[in-house]
Each structure stands twice: as C-alpha cells, then as structure tokens.
Amino acid sequence: MRKLTTILLFQLIIISSALFAQTADDSYARPLKDVLADIELQFNIxxxxxxxxxxxxxLNYADWRIKPWSVEESLYAVLAPFDYTFVMDNDKYKIKSFEYARTNVAQGEKFLAYLESQYNDKASWEKRKTELTPCFREALRLSPLPEKPDSKVILTAKRKYNGYTVENFAIETLPGIYVCGSIYKPSKIKGKCPVILNPNGHFGLGRYREDQQKRCAMQARMGIISASWDIFAWGESLLQFDGTLHRLSAAHSIQTLNAIRILDYLLTLKESDSSRVGITGGSGGGSMTMMMSAIDDRISLSIPVVMLASHFNGGCPCENGMPTHLCGNRTNNAEVAAIFAPKPQLIISDGKDWSSSVPALEYPFIKRIYGFYGATDNVKNVHLPEEGHDYGFSKRIAAYDFIAEKFGLNAEMLKNKEGQYDESTITIEKEWQMYAFGKNGENLPLNAIKGKEALMNVLRQVGIEK
Incomplete structure (x- = not known):
C-alpha cells in the first residue's frame, strides 16, 4: 500500500508540473520581435x-524578463535565451550573436570596479601578477616553451636605403613551420641599438602596407633594430597554410611563440641592446603587444595602439583563442596592460572604435596601478577622438616621441626644417621584395609542412593542440 501511494504521489507531481509548465508557456510566450518593440517604446530607444x-x-516568460528600471538589464534577460547580446552602434542597440571576447563599456566599467577591489597597494597587486602571468603561459601551452628547431635563420640580401637597410628573414619556430618578416637596421651602427618588435594585426596588406614600412624604417633611422613579420596564415605563411587556418585557436599560441623566437634571434645580434627592447602594434598587433609585454620580461617599453579596452579582448581567435582571459578567475586587456607597470607604456586610443573608452575608463585604472610603484610618469595615453582604427601618421608621431624619450634617442634627424616628422624619404618596397622565400616561393625549405593535417600533427607533438 505504501509503495502504491508513493507511485501515485510521484505521478501526481509529474502531472501537476506538466500542467503548470503548459499553463505558463501558454500565458507568457511571445514573439521576440514584439518584445523588442515593447522595449523600444518603454525606454524610448x-x-x-x-x-x-x-x-x-x-520568448518564454517574456514580460517577466523586462526590468522597468534598466534597458540594458532587460535586453540581457531577453536576449540571453537565444545566445544573443547587444552593442551600441550609432546610438542604437544592435543585436548580435554572443561574443565571448566582447561586451560593452558599461560591463567593462563593472569589471574594472571588481578588479580594483582586489588590490589596493603594490603588495596585493604583485600577488595578483604572480597569479596571472604563469597562467597566461600555461593557457597558451607555452610553459615550458617547445624546443627550438635546430636550424639557422634564413636571411636574404640586404637592401640599402636613405639612413637604413632592410633584409628579409625566415625562422623555423616549430618543426617545419616558418615565420617570415623583415629586419630594418640603421645604415651606420655605433655601439648598441635598441630593438623594437612590430607585430601585425589584421590591417589590409599586413606587414607589406605602406604605414607599416614607414614605421619600421623610421625606427631604424632613429637608431633602432626593428622587425616586422607576417601573422599566421597570412603573407608568406600562405605558402604553407590556407588562410582559414588563421582562425584556429592554436593561432594564438603560434603567433605568441613566433614573437618570442623573433626576439630570441634579434638579441643574438652583436649590435642589439638587450636593456632597451620595445614592442608596438595596432589592432591585433596591439593584442600581441599587451600579451608579450605581460609574459616576456625582456621587453622594457610597450606601445599598444587602438586595441586596449576592458570590454573587448580582440575579434579573432589569434588574439583570444586560448583561454588567457580566463586566468585569475577572469581578466581583461586593461589588467593585462597594467602588468607592465612600472615600465614605460604609451597607450594610443581613438574615438571611433572600442578604445574610445580609454581616457575615462581604462587609463585611470592602469595609472592607479603605476601609482603603486610611484611611476605614473611612465604611463601615458594619447587619445585621438576624431580618428579611427589604424596606425596612422599622428599615432606614429606619438610613438616616435615616446620611444625617443624613453630610449634616449635623437629623433631630430627624422624631422624636416619645420620641425615635423618627415616620412617622405622612406622607400616603399613592393610586396615581393619583402619575401624571404623568393618572388614565387621557390626557396621554401624542403622540410616546410603544408596543410591542416600536417599542422595539427606538429601541434599535438609539441603539446599546443591536444
């Protein structure tokens, strides 16, 4: 009898639950389009x-999800069941698929407020750093670093220009996987030269574009050994891998390892000054600038350009494909950049992309951390509110000034009679002139692997892909 009663009670619970769910669904389900129209009317947006x-x-339980005190809380609640989110676009709320690497300024502000509550002085911040930086390397699966292939750096003939030289290089960073780029050096080298890495983002022609060549050549004319290279599965890397492979999560690790190996090589040059090593890049190159500055102690000057934000970690898996931003129970690029304190850092932002929030939000957060070291003079923000997402001339001017000041260089030689930086004497090379493997890839090494299957085999062997 007791067993029968238990069974009947269990059946009654199931039936009651089903009836309640059916009633609730019938009463509260509404078309998402109608719900959004109501939100527009209610909040005048x-x-x-x-x-x-x-x-x-x-949308089930639609009206219960609307929060009359907050349009944004309402939108989050209404959109979350469909894995949608929203961003501001010309004063309108634009609905889009959820992106794990992007939120919005309001969320960034809350994130930074939470992070600020975790440390109030140098000691508590240093504890946070020791939690983050080893985790970054582990998340990238670069701890320990894969063994270096036993091969020599490939160098092309040197081209001589006005105050600088250029030679192309190829470095085998993993077995059968090469990164290609160009090294710019001063025509006349006296003593030791600073070294600057110039990682690329997703701008049009990559490292072959005019503004990238100008930046590297001007650095060389200033007395710097400057390097620029292809991002993975772009440029000469296409000789080995289809461009779609650039969006593999592993591209994040490969590109970081490429930067490390290029710096390894540059610091073997007898004319390199290992005490003055800088890095600067825009967009995705800015992402690499911040991450390399956080994990590689050899870097002593950092200039991330049009990339820093607390609410955006990059729009490509090559910037966030590995779970670096889950370290320390979540971090963001503002905190990643702050790890560089107290060393010199220039943050260049503009008014027409996600970095528009830097002056009011991310820069004060970072400057506070520099203050823990009494080093607020070592961090600077140049904000260009009328400019957009590029590494344009005004941004390069700011970088030249900062590099000259912090590395003790004379930038006057780069200026015209009016005292303005003059890039007109820079020779813009054709793309094929910058190739390390020849105009048609004829010098690609015999051991160079090709295709996704071969790539994944190598990555599994070295522990990057599991």
Missing part, C-alpha cells in the same frame, strides 16, 4: 537587428 535572427524566435 532604437534597436537594430537582422530580421533573420529575430523573425521565428519566441
């Missing part, structure tokens, strides 16, 4: 979306 994302969607 405009919402943008692709109809294909919205038309067939029905």
């Amino acid at each position: 405009k919402i943008k979306y692709d109809n294909k994302m919205i038309d067939d969607k029905v």
Whole structure:
C-alpha cells in the first residue's frame, strides 16, 4: 500500500508540473520581435537587428524578463535565451550573436570596479601578477616553451636605403613551420641599438602596407633594430597554410611563440641592446603587444595602439583563442596592460572604435596601478577622438616621441626644417621584395609542412593542440 501511494504521489507531481509548465508557456510566450518593440517604446530607444535572427524566435516568460528600471538589464534577460547580446552602434542597440571576447563599456566599467577591489597597494597587486602571468603561459601551452628547431635563420640580401637597410628573414619556430618578416637596421651602427618588435594585426596588406614600412624604417633611422613579420596564415605563411587556418585557436599560441623566437634571434645580434627592447602594434598587433609585454620580461617599453579596452579582448581567435582571459578567475586587456607597470607604456586610443573608452575608463585604472610603484610618469595615453582604427601618421608621431624619450634617442634627424616628422624619404618596397622565400616561393625549405593535417600533427607533438 505504501509503495502504491508513493507511485501515485510521484505521478501526481509529474502531472501537476506538466500542467503548470503548459499553463505558463501558454500565458507568457511571445514573439521576440514584439518584445523588442515593447522595449523600444518603454525606454524610448532604437534597436537594430537582422530580421533573420529575430523573425521565428519566441520568448518564454517574456514580460517577466523586462526590468522597468534598466534597458540594458532587460535586453540581457531577453536576449540571453537565444545566445544573443547587444552593442551600441550609432546610438542604437544592435543585436548580435554572443561574443565571448566582447561586451560593452558599461560591463567593462563593472569589471574594472571588481578588479580594483582586489588590490589596493603594490603588495596585493604583485600577488595578483604572480597569479596571472604563469597562467597566461600555461593557457597558451607555452610553459615550458617547445624546443627550438635546430636550424639557422634564413636571411636574404640586404637592401640599402636613405639612413637604413632592410633584409628579409625566415625562422623555423616549430618543426617545419616558418615565420617570415623583415629586419630594418640603421645604415651606420655605433655601439648598441635598441630593438623594437612590430607585430601585425589584421590591417589590409599586413606587414607589406605602406604605414607599416614607414614605421619600421623610421625606427631604424632613429637608431633602432626593428622587425616586422607576417601573422599566421597570412603573407608568406600562405605558402604553407590556407588562410582559414588563421582562425584556429592554436593561432594564438603560434603567433605568441613566433614573437618570442623573433626576439630570441634579434638579441643574438652583436649590435642589439638587450636593456632597451620595445614592442608596438595596432589592432591585433596591439593584442600581441599587451600579451608579450605581460609574459616576456625582456621587453622594457610597450606601445599598444587602438586595441586596449576592458570590454573587448580582440575579434579573432589569434588574439583570444586560448583561454588567457580566463586566468585569475577572469581578466581583461586593461589588467593585462597594467602588468607592465612600472615600465614605460604609451597607450594610443581613438574615438571611433572600442578604445574610445580609454581616457575615462581604462587609463585611470592602469595609472592607479603605476601609482603603486610611484611611476605614473611612465604611463601615458594619447587619445585621438576624431580618428579611427589604424596606425596612422599622428599615432606614429606619438610613438616616435615616446620611444625617443624613453630610449634616449635623437629623433631630430627624422624631422624636416619645420620641425615635423618627415616620412617622405622612406622607400616603399613592393610586396615581393619583402619575401624571404623568393618572388614565387621557390626557396621554401624542403622540410616546410603544408596543410591542416600536417599542422595539427606538429601541434599535438609539441603539446599546443591536444
């Protein structure tokens, strides 16, 4: 009898639950498009979306999700069941698929407030750093670093220009995997030269574009050994790998290892000054600038350009494919950049991309941490509110000034009679002139691997891909 009663009670619970769920679904389910229209009316806002994302969607418990005190909380609650989120786009709320690497300024502000509460002085911040930096290397699966291939750096003939030289290089960073780039040096070298890495982002022509060549050549004319190279599965890397492989999560690790190996080589040059090593890049190159500055103690000057934000970690897996930003129970690029304190850092931002929040939000956060060391003079923000997402001339001017000041260099030789930086004497090379493997790839080494299957085999062997 007791067993029968238990069974009947269990069945009654199931039936009651089903009836309640059915009643609730019937009462509260509404088309998502109608819910968004109500939110627009209630909060007097405009919402943008692709109809294909919205038309067939029905939201359960719709009206219960709207929070009359907050449009953003309402949107989060309404969109989350569909794995959607939103960003601000020209004063409109634009609905898009969820991105793990992007939120919005309001969320960035809350994130930084939380992080600030975790450390109030140098000692507590140093404890946080010791938690983050080893985790970055482990998340990238570069701890320990894979063994260096036993091969020599490939160098092409040197081209001589006005005050500087250029030679192309190829370095085998993993078995059968090469990174290619160009090294710019002063025409006349006296004593030791600073070294500057110039990682690339996703700008048009990559390292072959005009503004990248100008930046590296001007650095060389200033007395610097400057290097620029292809991001993975771009440029000459396409001789080995299809461009779609650039969006593998492993690209994040490969590109970081490439930067480390290039610096390894540059510091073997007898004319290199290991005490003056800088790094600067824009966009995805800015992501690499911040990460390398955090994990490689050899770097002593950092200039991330149009990339730093607390609410965006990069739009490509080559910047965030590995779980670096899950370290320390979550971090963001503002905190990653702050790890560089107290060493010299220039943050260049603009008004027309995600870095627009830097002056009011991320820069004060970073400057506070520099203050723990009494080094606020070592961090600077140059903000260009009318400019957009590039490493344009005004941004390069700011970088030249900062490098000259912090590395004790004379930049006057780079200026015209009016005292303005003059890049007109820089020779812009054709893309094929910058190739390490020849105009048609004819000098690609015999051991160079090709294709995804061969790539994944190597990555598994070295522990980057599991």
